[in-house]
Amino acid sequence: MTKRKRVVVLMSGRGSNMEALMAACGEPDYPAEIVGVVANRAEAKGLETARRAGIATAAVPHRDFADRAAHEAAVSAAIAEFEPDLICLAGYMRILSAGFVRQWNGRMINIHPSLLPAFPGLHTHRRAIETGCRIHGCTVHFVTEVMDEGPIIAQAAVPVLADDTDDALSQRVLVAEHQLYPLALALVAAGSARVEDGRVVHEGAVQPQAGVARLVSPPGWREAVDLEKLARMTP
Numbered sequence: 001m002t003k004r005k006r007v008v009v010l011m012s013g014r015g016s017n018m019e020a021l022m023a024a025c026g027e028p029d030y031p032a033e034i035v036g037v038v039a040n041r042a043e044a045k046g047l048e049t050a051r052r053a054g055i056a057t058a059a060v061p062h063r064d065f066a067d068r069a070a071h072e073a074a075v076s077a078a079i080a081e082f083e084p085d086l087i088c089l090a091g092y093m094r095i096l097s098a099g100f101v102r103q104w105n106g107r108m109i110n111i112h113p114s115l116l117p118a119f120p121g122l123h124t125h126r127r128a129i130e131t132g133c134r135i136h137g138c139t140v141h142f143v144t145e146v147m148d149e150g151p152i153i154a155q156a157a158v159p160v161l162a163d164d165t166d167d168a169l170s171q172r173v174l175v176a177e178h179q180l181y182p183l184a185l186a187l188v189a190a191g192s193a194r195v196e197d198g199r200v201v202h203e204g205a206v207q208p209q210a211g212v213a214r215l216v217s218p219p220g221w222r223e224a225v226d227l228e229k230l231a232r233m234t235p
Protein backbone atom coordinates (compact mmCIF):
# COMPACT_ATOMS: atom_id res chain seq x y z
CA MET A 1 0.00 0.00 0.00
CA THR A 2 1.06 3.60 -0.54
CA LYS A 3 2.11 5.78 2.35
CA ARG A 4 -0.64 6.29 4.92
CA LYS A 5 -1.80 9.82 5.59
CA ARG A 6 -0.47 11.21 8.87
CA VAL A 7 -3.32 12.30 11.14
CA VAL A 8 -3.38 14.42 14.29
CA VAL A 9 -6.49 14.09 16.46
CA LEU A 10 -7.67 17.11 18.47
CA MET A 11 -9.98 16.34 21.37
CA SER A 12 -11.10 17.62 24.76
CA GLY A 13 -12.33 14.72 26.89
CA ARG A 14 -13.50 11.13 26.71
CA GLY A 15 -11.95 10.38 23.33
CA SER A 16 -14.23 7.55 22.22
CA ASN A 17 -14.21 8.75 18.59
CA MET A 18 -10.43 8.91 18.74
CA GLU A 19 -10.49 5.27 19.92
CA ALA A 20 -12.67 4.32 16.95
CA LEU A 21 -10.12 5.98 14.64
CA MET A 22 -7.27 4.21 16.45
CA ALA A 23 -8.97 0.85 15.91
CA ALA A 24 -9.46 1.57 12.20
CA CYS A 25 -5.85 2.69 11.82
CA GLY A 26 -4.84 -0.70 13.24
CA GLU A 27 -6.22 -2.37 10.10
CA PRO A 28 -3.42 -3.22 7.67
CA ASP A 29 -5.11 -1.66 4.62
CA TYR A 30 -6.45 1.48 6.30
CA PRO A 31 -5.16 4.60 4.47
CA ALA A 32 -4.33 6.71 7.57
CA GLU A 33 -2.36 6.52 10.81
CA ILE A 34 -2.63 8.61 13.96
CA VAL A 35 0.74 10.24 14.62
CA GLY A 36 -0.30 12.48 17.51
CA VAL A 37 -3.14 13.51 19.79
CA VAL A 38 -3.53 17.06 21.12
CA ALA A 39 -5.96 18.04 23.89
CA ASN A 40 -6.87 21.38 25.41
CA ARG A 41 -7.38 19.78 28.83
CA ALA A 42 -4.53 17.96 30.59
CA GLU A 43 -7.03 15.69 32.38
CA ALA A 44 -8.75 14.56 29.14
CA LYS A 45 -9.32 10.82 29.46
CA GLY A 46 -8.48 10.33 25.79
CA LEU A 47 -4.88 11.45 26.37
CA GLU A 48 -4.28 8.51 28.69
CA THR A 49 -5.92 6.13 26.21
CA ALA A 50 -3.64 7.36 23.42
CA ARG A 51 -0.52 7.14 25.60
CA ARG A 52 -1.34 3.57 26.58
CA ALA A 53 -1.58 2.73 22.88
CA GLY A 54 1.87 4.23 22.30
CA ILE A 55 0.64 7.33 20.47
CA ALA A 56 2.45 10.62 21.11
CA THR A 57 0.33 13.19 22.93
CA ALA A 58 0.43 16.88 23.80
CA ALA A 59 -1.70 18.66 26.39
CA VAL A 60 -2.13 22.37 25.71
CA PRO A 61 -4.54 23.56 28.43
CA HIS A 62 -6.36 26.70 27.33
CA ARG A 63 -6.42 27.92 30.95
CA ASP A 64 -2.64 28.37 30.81
CA PHE A 65 -2.90 31.09 28.13
CA ALA A 66 -3.88 34.73 28.35
CA ASP A 67 -6.21 34.64 25.36
CA ARG A 68 -7.61 32.50 22.58
CA ALA A 69 -4.95 33.60 20.06
CA ALA A 70 -2.06 32.63 22.34
CA HIS A 71 -3.64 29.25 23.07
CA GLU A 72 -4.26 28.57 19.41
CA ALA A 73 -0.67 29.46 18.51
CA ALA A 74 0.52 26.88 21.05
CA VAL A 75 -1.91 24.28 19.67
CA SER A 76 -0.61 25.02 16.16
CA ALA A 77 2.97 24.54 17.32
CA ALA A 78 2.06 21.22 18.99
CA ILE A 79 0.35 20.03 15.81
CA ALA A 80 3.30 21.08 13.63
CA GLU A 81 5.63 18.84 15.66
CA PHE A 82 3.74 15.83 14.32
CA GLU A 83 3.92 16.96 10.66
CA PRO A 84 0.40 15.78 9.85
CA ASP A 85 -1.34 15.61 6.49
CA LEU A 86 -4.79 15.78 8.08
CA ILE A 87 -6.44 16.91 11.31
CA CYS A 88 -9.43 15.13 12.83
CA LEU A 89 -11.47 17.05 15.37
CA ALA A 90 -12.99 14.43 17.68
CA GLY A 91 -14.90 16.18 20.42
CA TYR A 92 -12.60 19.22 20.39
CA MET A 93 -14.79 21.73 22.21
CA ARG A 94 -12.97 24.97 21.35
CA ILE A 95 -13.90 27.45 18.65
CA LEU A 96 -11.14 27.73 16.05
CA SER A 97 -10.18 31.05 14.49
CA ALA A 98 -10.73 31.75 10.81
CA GLY A 99 -6.96 31.91 10.29
CA PHE A 100 -6.39 28.47 11.77
CA VAL A 101 -9.24 26.97 9.76
CA ARG A 102 -7.95 28.53 6.51
CA GLN A 103 -4.50 27.08 7.13
CA TRP A 104 -6.02 23.57 7.19
CA ASN A 105 -8.60 24.15 4.46
CA GLY A 106 -9.58 20.80 2.93
CA ARG A 107 -7.36 18.93 5.37
CA MET A 108 -9.36 19.22 8.61
CA ILE A 109 -12.52 17.25 9.35
CA ASN A 110 -14.95 17.20 12.28
CA ILE A 111 -17.60 14.87 13.66
CA HIS A 112 -20.81 16.43 14.93
CA PRO A 113 -23.66 14.60 16.70
CA SER A 114 -26.54 15.62 14.44
CA LEU A 115 -27.63 15.35 10.84
CA LEU A 116 -26.26 18.73 9.78
CA PRO A 117 -27.40 21.31 8.84
CA ALA A 118 -29.91 20.47 11.60
CA PHE A 119 -28.78 21.28 15.14
CA PRO A 120 -25.32 22.83 14.98
CA GLY A 121 -23.91 23.66 18.43
CA LEU A 122 -24.60 21.96 21.75
CA HIS A 123 -27.34 19.71 23.22
CA THR A 124 -28.14 18.22 19.84
CA HIS A 125 -29.87 15.11 21.22
CA ARG A 126 -32.18 17.04 23.52
CA ARG A 127 -33.05 19.44 20.71
CA ALA A 128 -33.81 16.55 18.32
CA ILE A 129 -36.17 14.99 20.90
CA GLU A 130 -37.82 18.33 21.70
CA THR A 131 -38.31 19.06 17.99
CA GLY A 132 -40.05 15.72 17.53
CA CYS A 133 -37.49 14.40 15.03
CA ARG A 134 -38.06 10.77 14.01
CA ILE A 135 -34.52 10.42 12.66
CA HIS A 136 -31.34 11.82 14.19
CA GLY A 137 -27.67 10.98 13.65
CA CYS A 138 -24.19 12.30 13.04
CA THR A 139 -22.17 14.02 10.35
CA VAL A 140 -18.52 14.17 9.38
CA HIS A 141 -17.69 17.32 7.42
CA PHE A 142 -14.78 19.42 6.25
CA VAL A 143 -14.21 22.29 8.67
CA THR A 144 -14.91 25.78 7.42
CA GLU A 145 -14.92 29.11 9.22
CA VAL A 146 -18.50 28.68 10.43
CA MET A 147 -18.83 26.27 13.37
CA ASP A 148 -20.50 22.92 12.55
CA GLU A 149 -20.81 23.87 8.90
CA GLY A 150 -18.85 22.79 5.84
CA PRO A 151 -19.02 20.23 3.02
CA ILE A 152 -20.55 16.98 4.28
CA ILE A 153 -18.41 13.87 3.77
CA ALA A 154 -20.66 11.21 5.29
CA GLN A 155 -23.67 10.86 7.57
CA ALA A 156 -25.24 8.13 9.66
CA ALA A 157 -28.84 8.10 10.84
CA VAL A 158 -30.49 6.46 13.84
CA PRO A 159 -34.17 6.34 14.82
CA VAL A 160 -35.53 8.52 17.62
CA LEU A 161 -37.71 6.30 19.83
CA ALA A 162 -40.93 7.44 21.51
CA ASP A 163 -39.54 7.14 25.05
CA ASP A 164 -36.00 8.35 24.28
CA THR A 165 -34.00 10.30 26.84
CA ASP A 166 -30.98 12.47 25.99
CA ASP A 167 -28.72 9.72 27.29
CA ALA A 168 -30.35 6.87 25.38
CA LEU A 169 -30.34 8.81 22.13
CA SER A 170 -26.76 10.05 22.55
CA GLN A 171 -25.60 6.47 23.16
CA ARG A 172 -27.34 5.31 19.98
CA VAL A 173 -25.78 8.17 18.00
CA LEU A 174 -22.34 7.51 19.52
CA VAL A 175 -22.38 3.93 18.21
CA ALA A 176 -23.10 5.38 14.76
CA GLU A 177 -20.32 7.98 15.21
CA HIS A 178 -17.81 5.20 15.86
CA GLN A 179 -18.75 3.59 12.54
CA LEU A 180 -18.96 6.80 10.59
CA TYR A 181 -15.73 8.56 11.50
CA PRO A 182 -13.40 5.75 10.32
CA LEU A 183 -15.35 5.59 7.05
CA ALA A 184 -15.15 9.34 6.47
CA LEU A 185 -11.46 9.56 7.34
CA ALA A 186 -10.73 6.68 4.96
CA LEU A 187 -12.51 8.51 2.15
CA VAL A 188 -10.52 11.68 2.76
CA ALA A 189 -7.18 9.94 3.34
CA ALA A 190 -7.59 7.87 0.18
CA GLY A 191 -8.30 11.01 -1.82
CA SER A 192 -11.81 9.78 -2.71
CA ALA A 193 -13.60 12.79 -1.20
CA ARG A 194 -13.17 15.99 -3.19
CA VAL A 195 -14.89 19.34 -2.63
CA GLU A 196 -16.59 20.78 -5.70
CA ASP A 197 -18.79 23.90 -5.51
CA GLY A 198 -19.00 23.57 -1.74
CA ARG A 199 -20.16 19.96 -1.84
CA VAL A 200 -18.23 16.71 -1.49
CA VAL A 201 -17.95 14.49 -4.54
CA HIS A 202 -16.91 10.89 -3.88
CA GLU A 203 -14.72 9.51 -6.63
CA GLY A 204 -14.66 5.75 -6.96
CA ALA A 205 -16.84 5.33 -3.89
CA VAL A 206 -19.81 3.00 -3.83
CA GLN A 207 -22.88 5.19 -4.06
CA PRO A 208 -26.04 4.39 -2.12
CA GLN A 209 -28.72 2.99 -4.43
CA ALA A 210 -31.72 5.21 -5.04
CA GLY A 211 -34.75 3.69 -3.36
CA VAL A 212 -32.70 1.60 -0.96
CA ALA A 213 -32.78 2.83 2.61
CA ARG A 214 -29.30 3.14 4.05
CA LEU A 215 -28.41 4.37 7.50
CA VAL A 216 -24.83 5.24 6.59
CA SER A 217 -24.08 7.21 3.47
CA PRO A 218 -21.84 6.44 1.69
CA PRO A 219 -21.55 2.79 2.82
CA GLY A 220 -18.64 1.18 4.72
CA TRP A 221 -15.09 2.26 4.00
CA ARG A 222 -13.87 -1.03 2.58
CA GLU A 223 -16.49 -0.76 -0.16
CA ALA A 224 -16.39 3.01 -0.37
CA VAL A 225 -12.68 3.47 -0.83
CA ASP A 226 -11.29 2.50 -4.21
CA LEU A 227 -8.33 0.49 -2.96
CA GLU A 228 -6.97 -0.02 -6.47
CA LYS A 229 -6.90 3.73 -7.00
CA LEU A 230 -5.26 4.11 -3.62
CA ALA A 231 -2.56 1.63 -4.59
CA ARG A 232 -1.84 3.67 -7.74
CA MET A 233 -1.43 6.91 -5.79
CA THR A 234 2.10 8.12 -5.32
CA PRO A 235 3.18 8.61 -1.72
Ligand code: GAR
Binds near residue numbers: 011
Ligand atom coordinates in the same frame (compact mmCIF):
# COMPACT_ATOMS: atom_id res chain seq x y z
C1 GAR B 1 -19.00 13.33 20.27
O1 GAR B 1 -20.36 12.99 20.41
C2 GAR B 1 -18.81 14.32 19.15
O2 GAR B 1 -19.67 14.12 18.07
C3 GAR B 1 -19.11 15.61 19.86
O3 GAR B 1 -18.48 15.48 21.10
C4 GAR B 1 -18.51 14.11 21.49
C5 GAR B 1 -17.12 13.70 21.89
O4 GAR B 1 -17.11 12.39 22.41
N1 GAR B 1 -18.61 16.75 19.11
C6 GAR B 1 -19.25 17.91 19.02
O5 GAR B 1 -20.28 18.17 19.61
C7 GAR B 1 -18.58 18.94 18.11
N2 GAR B 1 -19.49 19.98 17.74
P1 GAR B 1 -15.76 11.55 22.45
O6 GAR B 1 -14.72 12.42 23.18
O7 GAR B 1 -16.10 10.31 23.25
O8 GAR B 1 -15.36 11.25 21.04
